[in-house]
Amino acid sequence: MTDTTPTRQTIVSGFRPTGKLHLGHLHGTLTNWVRLQSEYRCFFFVADWHALTTGKTDADSIRSNTEEMVIDWLSVGLDPNQSVIFRQSDVKEHAELHLLFSMITPTPWLIRNPTVKEQARELGFIDSDDEAAVATIHYGLLGYPVLQAADILMYKAQRVPVGVDQVPHIELTREIARRFNTVYEASIFPEPQALLTEIPKILGVDGRKMSKSYGNAVVLSDPPQEVDTKLSRMMTDPRRARRRDPGDPADCPAFHLHRLYCTPEEIEFVTNGCKTADIGCLECKKIMIKHVLDDLAEFREKRRYWENHRDDVRDVLREGERQAVDIARQTMAEVREVVGV
Secondary structure (H helix, E strand, O other): OOOOOOOOOEEEEEEOOOOOOEHHHHHHHHHHHHHHOOOOEEEEEEOOOHHHHHOOOOHHHHHHHHHHHHHHHHHHOOOOOOEEEEEHHHOOHHHHHHHHHHOOOOHHHHHOOHHHHHHHHHOOOOOOOOHHHHOOOOHHHHOHHHHHHHHHHOOOOOEEEEOHHHHHHHHHHHHHHHHHHHHOOOOOOOOOEEEEOOOOOOEOOOOOEOOHHHOOOOEOOOOHHHHHHHHHOOOOOOOOOOOOOOOOHHHOOOHHHHHHHOOHHHHHHHHHHHHHOOOOHHHHHHHHHHHHHHHHHHHHHHHHHHHOOHHHHHHHHHHHHHHHHHHHHHHHHHHHHHHOO
16 A cells, blocks of 8 residues: 655656657656655656647557556556556546646746747647747647646645756646636645756667657667667767777767766776777677666566566556545545635
8 A cells, every 4th residue: 555645745747658668768767766756755647648639649559558658667666555656547637627727827828838849849730939830739739738737736746856858847837836826815736846857868779869759769678689789789989980990988879878887997998998999889888788788687577577467557557546536536625615616
């Protein structure tokens, strides 16, 4: 049974159900979540409604991606005895609170949000940042920060772990909480603070940011040989076109993983070897690859367990739903009282 008594500060965070996760997710978010769950009262949710904000998504893929993603969460160390793990759409109160927040959120707050603009550009919905262009995108995308505010404030979170690029969303959540409390002359919602996390930019095998959409990701559940093959082919310093050509680790995408995985002595060895061309790029990468494979071995073992106990995974989501709904109903009772509905 997860302890949900409010003796510790509350954290809320979630992922869209994109399926199996990769090294970028591990180092960018999941490792931090595992650490936070022993320090805070944590709610981690599958943001399946958010998955719909970018356009039509196949229902079957959302369901299967949800299960695969939660298996990854459990395999890296998220503990349902410490954290509430649930699916957003199982808690209908999120939609109700989103609706009520949309009644008090001025449209200009959404149009000026830089993260919404960036995502709309990436999806090809707009080709400029001006307000007229942003105003043409559908409300689901334009208004997803309002839904995100409902996700966070439903559990009265005091902290939200984010990278610096997500701070505008937390500021909007604070503005919505402040406006609701002012409009209805109540003190229901706290104004959550961004819990800034040191999220390293994990590069993919082609040197760009690691992303499944780029096809450059090392998936956590990839077989060891596939991990080895992908990382062995990872881009290096282009100046090392030949074995005898010296290079600079600062310009080598593969070296970013060395910094995460290798010992100081190994980093010194490969740095000197690269600059003097005493070692080849594959020899250099193999030192890092061994650490990656060793680090993922425990994850793979745990994942095999959860893959063979999928009913237990569904039980985790059902128990998380039960606990989240219990709190959400309490929050919405307070909200309905002051709103008058």
